[in-house]
Amino acid sequence: MRPILPSLSPDVKARGVLLGGLLAIHIAVWTVATTLVPAGFPAIQLVAERFSTFAIVLMSVNLVLSTRAGLIERGLRGLDKLFVTHRTIGLTVAAMVTTHLLIVPKSVGYVASKPVGYTTAAVLLLAIFIASAPRFPWRRLVPLNYQTWKFSHRFMGVLVAMAVTHSLLAHTYVKSSPLLAGYVYGVAAVGLLAWMYRELLFARMGPFHEFVVEQSHLLGDDTTEVTLTAPTGNLSRTAGQFVFVSFEGGPSREQHPFTISSGAGSDPRFSIKSSGDFTKRLLAGVPAGSAARVEGPYGAFDYRRGGGHQLWLAGGIGITPFLAMAEDVDDDTSVLLVWSVRNRQEAIYEQELSQLSRSRPNFRFRLHPTAEKGHVDIAALELGVRQPSDCSVFICGPLAMRQEFVRQLKSLHVPRSQVFFEEFRLR
Numbered sequence: 001m002r003p004i005l006p007s008l009s010p011d012v013k014a015r016g017v018l019l020g021g022l023l024a025i026h027i028a029v030w031t032v033a034t035t036l037v038p039a040g041f042p043a044i045q046l047v048a049e050r051f052s053t054f055a056i057v058l059m060s061v062n063l064v065l066s067t068r069a070g071l072i073e074r075g076l077r078g079l080d081k082l083f084v085t086h087r088t089i090g091l092t093v094a095a096m097v098t099t100h101l102l103i104v105p106k107s108v109g110y111v112a113s114k115p116v117g118y119t120t121a122a123v124l125l126l127a128i129f130i131a132s133a134p135r136f137p138w139r140r141l142v143p144l145n146y147q148t149w150k151f152s153h154r155f156m157g158v159l160v161a162m163a164v165t166h167s168l169l170a171h172t173y174v175k176s177s178p179l180l181a182g183y184v185y186g187v188a189a190v191g192l193l194a195w196m197y198r199e200l201l202f203a204r205m206g207p208f209h210e211f212v213v214e215q216s217h218l219l220g221d222d223t224t225e226v227t228l229t230a231p232t233g234n235l236s237r238t239a240g241q242f243v244f245v246s247f248e249g250g251p252s253r254e255q256h257p258f259t260i261s262s263g264a265g266s267d268p269r270f271s272i273k274s275s276g277d278f279t280k281r282l283l284a285g286v287p288a289g290s291a292a293r294v295e296g297p298y299g300a301f302d303y304r305r306g307g308g309h310q311l312w313l314a315g316g317i318g319i320t321p322f323l324a325m326a327e328d329v330d331d332d333t334s335v336l337l338v339w340s341v342r343n344r345q346e347a348i349y350e351q352e353l354s355q356l357s358r359s360r361p362n363f364r365f366r367l368h369p370t371a372e373k374g375h376v377d378i379a380a381l382e383l384g385v386r387q388p389s390d391c392s393v394f395i396c397g398p399l400a401m402r403q404e405f406v407r408q409l410k411s412l413h414v415p416r417s418q419v420f421f422e423e424f425r426l427r
Contacts, residue, residue, distance in 0.1 A: 007416045010220070026050075042105060048104035049100075053184045059156065060194075063160060063194045070216070073300075077300045087131075087132060091352065094124075101121055111169075113171075118298070120159060123159060127159065138164065142301040163188075164185060164188050207296060211229065212228065212231065213286050218285070220348045223271055224285065227262075234266075238330040240302050246292070248290045250278075251278060251408065259422075263324050271349075274385060301321050302325075305330060309334050309383070309390055311338040314397055318397030319339050322339075324351070325394075335364065343369050388409070389411070389412065392418045
């Protein structure tokens, strides 16, 4: 019998637990507070304060998430999923703030809290609009590159401080309840401390590693392969993870995320497809011997989360985590890797993967040029199992491809909890 409710992926469950837990705590604290300290305020104001205080709590939680702490990242199943949680919280904050503005009773005349409150709300909503632009229809109105998008997040701590200031200046019920005040302002204080750590100390105390560029060369027409070496020891990591890298000898010293395409026991290698301003300029190469600063590793795209029979589906440059995983896959895991490319000229790692498949009986590789064969039909693949639902499926590639594969897997009754994918873009 099929379940009434579809199974959820581990990252969705983790996100639901976090957000549901925060909401439950918020409701519980407010319920206890209003029981202990009767409110001499209009009911609509108390409702409005519930929304505004939840917004402050969520903004503060987002500041904690921005520290990229390992425990939090692992709990949310990878930094890419942490960013999804961060974005979900940001949109929820926008809804909370908007609702508060619409329903809160408006005082007559000048009140010190008014200019602070309206300014905070306006700047916050604008910041959320800009930060979420890459994922929504209005992205063409806000043509952000990665560095500008990243920079737009740096001032969220200021907005939390302004929101707290507005609350302290206003005539609110929160200030009359020690429990509520301790809860809301205490969470805000933790968030602000996290923000200060991120802005002032992270560059010196975070997971940074110094490397040297061993070699850099062009593969095909639009992919740069860069290999690093470390003066002292290799980077401890799991195959399939990614890092943030800045190249001293590159087109700029901006920090960008790249998946490591070599196994965990090898020197870090990056296979970087030209897809934006920075990566296009990187086609000219990076001088051998120049310094590279690496932050990480991050991510939980790990084949060990799956079962004994696995299907790996890659699209284009989405092959990079699978290159690393193919090197490290253990003998107890049977894998079929299908790499979808437009044509064979794009399959710059075909020889490497074919060689691995010949030397490892538990690893099979199939190249799928869509110009010759059309799009991948999962039902037609020789999976080596009784039915597709016996497989764990890992997907990495463009969003449209991933969505199509997920649709096919759903039609084949593969539980969502057995489907793992990497967010192809972090914004």
